[in-house]
Amino acid sequence: MQKVSVTSADVARLAKVSQSAVSRTFSPGASVSPKMRERVLAAAKELGYRPNAIARAMISGRSGLIALLVAYLDNNFYPVALEQLSRALQAHGYQVLLFMTAPGDQDRVVQQMLEYQVEGIVMASATLSSGLARECAETGVPVVLFNRYVPSSPSSSVTSDNIEGARQLAHLLAEAGHKRIAFIAGLEDSSTSRDREAGFCKGLAEKGQALFARGVGSYRREGAAAAARQLFRAKEKPDAVFVANDHMAFAVMDVLRGELKLRIPEDVSVVGYDDVPEAGWGGYALTTVTQPSQEMVDATVEILLEQITRRVVLRRAAVLPCRLVVRNSARLPKGMGRRG
Amino acid sequence: MQKVSVTSADVARLAKVSQSAVSRTFSPGASVSPKMRERVLAAAKELGYRPNAIARAMISGRSGLIALLVAYLDNNFYPVALEQLSRALQAHGYQVLLFMTAPGDQDRVVQQMLEYQVEGIVMASATLSSGLARECAETGVPVVLFNRYVPSSPSSSVTSDNIEGARQLAHLLAEAGHKRIAFIAGLEDSSTSRDREAGFCKGLAEKGQALFARGVGSYRREGAAAAARQLFRAKEKPDAVFVANDHMAFAVMDVLRGELKLRIPEDVSVVGYDDVPEAGWGGYALTTVTQPSQEMVDATVEILLEQITRRVVLRRAAVLPCRLVVRNSARLPKGMGRRG
DNA sequence: CTGAAAGCGCTTACAG
DNA sequence: CTGAAAGCGCTTACAG
Numbered sequence: 237m238q239k240v241s242v243t244s245a246d247v248a249r250l251a252k253v254s255q256s257a258v259s260r261t262f263s264p265g266a267s268v269s270p271k272m273r274e275r276v277l278a279a280a281k282e283l284g285y286r287p288n289a290i291a292r293a294m295i296s297g298r299s300g301l302i303a304l305l306v307a308y309l310d311n312n313f314y315p316v317a318l319e320q321l322s323r324a325l326q327a328h329g330y331q332v333l334l335f336m337t338a339p340g341d342q343d344r345v346v347q348q349m350l351e352y353q354v355e356g357i358v359m360a361s362a363t364l365s366s367g368l369a370r371e372c373a374e375t376g377v378p379v380v381l382f383n384r385y386v387p388s389s390p391s392s393s394v395t396s397d398n399i400e401g402a403r404q405l406a407h408l409l410a411e412a413g414h415k416r417i418a419f420i421a422g423l424e425d426s427s428t429s430r431d432r433e434a435g436f437c438k439g440l441a442e443k444g445q446a447l448f449a450r451g452v453g454s455y456r457r458e459g460a461a462a463a464a465r466q467l468f469r470a471k472e473k474p475d476a477v478f479v480a481n482d483h484m485a486f487a488v489m490d491v492l493r494g495e496l497k498l499r500i501p502e503d504v505s506v507v508g509y510d511d512v513p514e515a516g517w518g519g520y521a522l523t524t525v526t527q528p529s530q531e532m533v534d535a536t537v538e539i540l541l542e543q544i545t546r547r548v549v550l551r552r553a554a555v556l557p558c559r560l561v562v563r564n565s566a567r568l569p570k571g572m573g574r575r576g
Numbered sequence: 577m578q579k580v581s582v583t584s585a586d587v588a589r590l591a592k593v594s595q596s597a598v599s600r601t602f603s604p605g606a607s608v609s610p611k612m613r614e615r616v617l618a619a620a621k622e623l624g625y626r627p628n629a630i631a632r633a634m635i636s637g638r639s640g641l642i643a644l645l646v647a648y649l650d651n652n653f654y655p656v657a658l659e660q661l662s663r664a665l666q667a668h669g670y671q672v673l674l675f676m677t678a679p680g681d682q683d684r685v686v687q688q689m690l691e692y693q694v695e696g697i698v699m700a701s702a703t704l705s706s707g708l709a710r711e712c713a714e715t716g717v718p719v720v721l722f723n724r725y726v727p728s729s730p731s732s733s734v735t736s737d738n739i740e741g742a743r744q745l746a747h748l749l750a751e752a753g754h755k756r757i758a759f760i761a762g763l764e765d766s767s768t769s770r771d772r773e774a775g776f777c778k779g780l781a782e783k784g785q786a787l788f789a790r791g792v793g794s795y796r797r798e799g800a801a802a803a804a805r806q807l808f809r810a811k812e813k814p815d816a817v818f819v820a821n822d823h824m825a826f827a828v829m830d831v832l833r834g835e836l837k838l839r840i841p842e843d844v845s846v847v848g849y850d851d852v853p854e855a856g857w858g859g860y861a862l863t864t865v866t867q868p869s870q871e872m873v874d875a876t877v878e879i880l881l882e883q884i885t886r887r888v889v890l891r892r893a894a895v896l897p898c899r900l901v902v903r904n905s906a907r908l909p910k911g912m913g914r915r916g
Numbered sequence: 917c918t919g920a921a922a923g924c925g926c927t928t929a930c931a932g
Numbered sequence: 933c934t935g936a937a938a939g940c941g942c943t944t945a946c947a948g
Contacts, residue, residue: 241715243940244942245941253919254920255920256918256919257918257919259941259943260943269918272917286687287942288942289692289693289942290630290634290692290693290940290941291942291943293924294631294926294940295923295943296943304674309656309658309659310853312652312655315649315652316649318655319648319676326676333672333674334672335662335672336659336662336663336666350626351626351629352671353628353629486859487857490857494858518829518833518859519829519830519857519859583924594935595925595926595935596927596936599925600927600933600934606927607933608933612933627925628925630926632925632926634927634940634941635925635927636927636928636940
């Protein structure tokens with residue numbers, strides 16, 4: 237009942253040619269006469285032949301697989317990037333092997349990726365331990381960290397200019413006249429949160445200010461909500477808050493409006509980071525910084541493919557410019573328009 | 577420089593055992609003496625041996641690969657399901673091969689999945705043409721349609737009870753006293769949209785009503801926004817609208833509140849379907865129907881694995897119960913509480 | 917351009 | 933329990 241798959245030998249037999257000829261017919265760029273090709277294709281079609289990619293991978297040493305490692309998809313920045321990454325890799329003829337990591341799971345997952353002979357790895361998840369990065373490097377499998385970097389790691393990385401983007405947000409808030417500006421961090425050990433905080437503090441300093449208060453949301457809604465409650469139930473409340481990403485900023489806005497009955501931006505300004513689709517929706521209209529995810533994806537794929545084809549694993553760190561998007565969640569400096 | 581990978585033969589040489597013994601050591605359930613196992617593991621560790629999953633797939637005929645076909649991730653129901661599906665499949669020892677389809681692309685994508693010898697296919701994307709379904713069936717690769725079904729197809733499917741969920745929404749709106757109830761459809765040829773419309777109309781009929789007006793949003797924000805504008809700029813406006821999924825409902829709410837200055841639910845009730853995370857956020861607080869995505873995922877995996885292991889491809893259609901979630905976007909019948 | 921043959925790295929009967 | 937050997941379905945030098 238279970239139909240055994242058709243092989244190139246079956247096709248060869250029917251077409252009365254050698255198995256090599258069948259293989260060549262299905263190898264782009266191999267030399268086959270038009271006549272031979274025609275006969276082979278006819279036989280292949282008759283039998284419903286489909287080349288076995290696993291066998292091809294085995295003999296050629298090229299699996300055509302790229303591993304994509306993601307931690308969670310709650311923050312909509314990742315689904316968007318995941319879709320773009322998959323499409324870009326598929327367009328280059330690669331297949332995507334998707335791995336969702338759980339905490340403490342990364343080691344096992346990387347082992348599996350390597351067992352499947354992936355030709356490259358994109359990590360859009362937490363931090364890559366330096367041990368794993370080394371192991372990948374030893375195996376000769378290029379790794380690109382997406383939207384994160386590890387200073388001590390030999391892996392390439394693609395990020396946006398988080399420092400500069402956050403600096404512009406600081407300028408915006410300071411110029412709008414805010415005097416008690418708070419920050420809610422993401423994960424303390426993530427490069428994004430650290431860079432955004434550093435850029436933001438730098439921007440404030442340039443305007444003669446310092447952080448008024450600080451909370452930690454760990455890139456989770458509940459974490460951000462708790463941090464917001466703490467900051468805004470203090471005796472001296474912030475008059476503006478920069479939340480390390482949009483995903484948390486929405487939770488903060490919900491707490492401020494729903495629980496604390498504050499108006500945004502009349503009573504308090506809120507700004508985020510990423511410009512995920514929801515930031516442009518009417519319910520939030522969040523002033524934020526656009527991370528150019530498509531450009532980041534393009535850079536990721538370019539670096540990865542270069543390292544695969546050139547067989548060198550050089551460390552490259554691409555930092556792409558990002559762009560302030562002014563909507564309605566933050567008070568504006570005099571004379572500045574908004575969009576959105 | 578490029579380090580050639582370590583094979584079981586290398587390990588065998590170092591451990592002074594046969595290559596078979598090395599293979600057995602890494603095959604769960606194979607018979608190896610503790611002593612032998614120890615020697616092999618020591619040698620393997622020394623060399624950094626890692627079994628080649630591609631070679632294993634080749635010889636065993638089991639690739640360990642499941643293909644996941646997704647059309648777009650804009651609607652957050654899919655990222656959530658994708659994450660759950662991946663985790664569930666990984667937990668069962670399978671790897672996920674992800675394919676993002678583009679319109680008209682499905683044929684090519686299915687060919688690639690089959691070339692990679694996937695053991696099963698989950699389609700969470702558009703509709704599966706009956707031709708492709710047949711081809712998969714002929715190849716003996718089980719297919720499960722996720723959140724959709726094709727009446728004429730031999731493929732198994734997992735959906736929630738869209739008819740019943742929509743029926744309950746109709747009752748809710750009718751009992752709240754609405755008299756001009758509209759519907760905004762998704763894709764006209766999708767089973768979800770058709771079933772939700774059928775259930776909704778049935779529910780209305782049970783309350784002595786019929787659809788007051790109807791638009792089509794094609795499951796896209798812009799489509800839904802355009803449909804909303806059309807319905808609510810008519811001389812006789814609806815006093816309630818059921819939007820075929822949450823993703824479109826958010827866009828409809830944005831138009832109603834932002835452009836048409838209508839209050840929700842005071843001026844108009846809006847209900848959706850799916851209960852994606854954003855439906856619970858303060859900016860929308862959407863009354864909707866929860867699709868039990870985790871249960872749907874569990875059923876999908878169960879059906880798939882059963883068909884893989886039993887090597888039979890029987891058509892199964894799982895329909896899971898769903899649940900009304902009352903929040904603040906719709907007026908309530910007298911005496912009914914809300915949550916969320 | 918074409919075919920015979922080697923070989924990718926494993927699993928798995930088959931003997932012992 | 934252990935080893936020798938066959939073979940999964942291909943690609944790719946190597947001759948002709």
